[in-house]
């Protein structure tokens with residue numbers, strides 16, 4: 001089925017013709033388990049395409065450039081914004097994050113299912129540019145459990161944790177804007193719901 005999409009690129013707007021590819025947006029507060037769900041999903045379904053974002057955040061231990069993120073300086077990120085290289089971008093907890101435009105469009109146009117794991121502001125931008133995108137919000141069983149998970153990861157400073165917990169409350173309030181809500185309480189159950197959302 002052919003779909004005509006309107007893609008906003010900075011000040012310009014252009015139309016793209018997509019074949020059967022699907023664009024899935026996955027959003028949820030920090031620590032809810034998005035990364036863990038994504039990793040497991042990609043292991044089980046290597047045909048899915050995960051969009052690697054650019055960020056100005058410093059790499060965490062175990063993260064690699066080009067795999068988890070493209071780690072760039074603020075200056076470089078701002079150049080990429082100015083060149084219209086991002087499908088969407090946002091500032092989150094003091095750092096920039098953005099989705100490289102070209103690979104996502106190429107993969108969707110070639111019929112692939114593309115997964116974007118992005119925060120709320122970026123998700124809103126993509127939903128405006130791609131109304132056909134399917135958006136999923138991952139919820140924690142409680143705020144207390146969310147804090148436990150962020151801390152158990154043992155990767156963020158107290159300041160980063162505090163910022164993420166404040167942002168989490170606003171993000172959770174927006175869950176109803178999304179097409180599908182999944183509570184990540186039992187991991188396997190959440191993964192199964194995610195698979196249903198993606199594969200129907």
Ligand SMILES: Nc1nc2c(ncn2[C@@H]2O[C@H](COP(=O)(O)OP(=O)(O)O)[C@@H](O)[C@H]2O)c(=O)[nH]1
Pocket residue numbers: 027028029030031034035053054057088089090092097098099100117118119120121122123164
């Ligand atoms: N808008 C936007 N958000 C992103 C992008 N990449 C990652 N994020 C989001 O940025 C937030 C922070 O990510 P990260 O620093 O890896 O922290 P974590 O969510 O606590 O693991 C998360 O909500 C991510 O989903 C992107 O390309 N664009």
Ligand SMILES: Nc1ncnc2c1ncn2[C@@H]1O[C@H](COP(=O)(O)OP(=O)(O)O)[C@@H](O)[C@H]1O
Pocket residue numbers: 028029030031032033034035036037149150152153184185186187188190
């Ligand atoms: N269903 C779950 N139950 C308990 N712990 C979980 C669950 N899902 C993820 N976690 C743990 O929560 C922590 C945060 O998960 P992570 O995937 O890094 O979150 P996010 O990418 O959303 O910030 C990790 O230690 C992960 O192992």
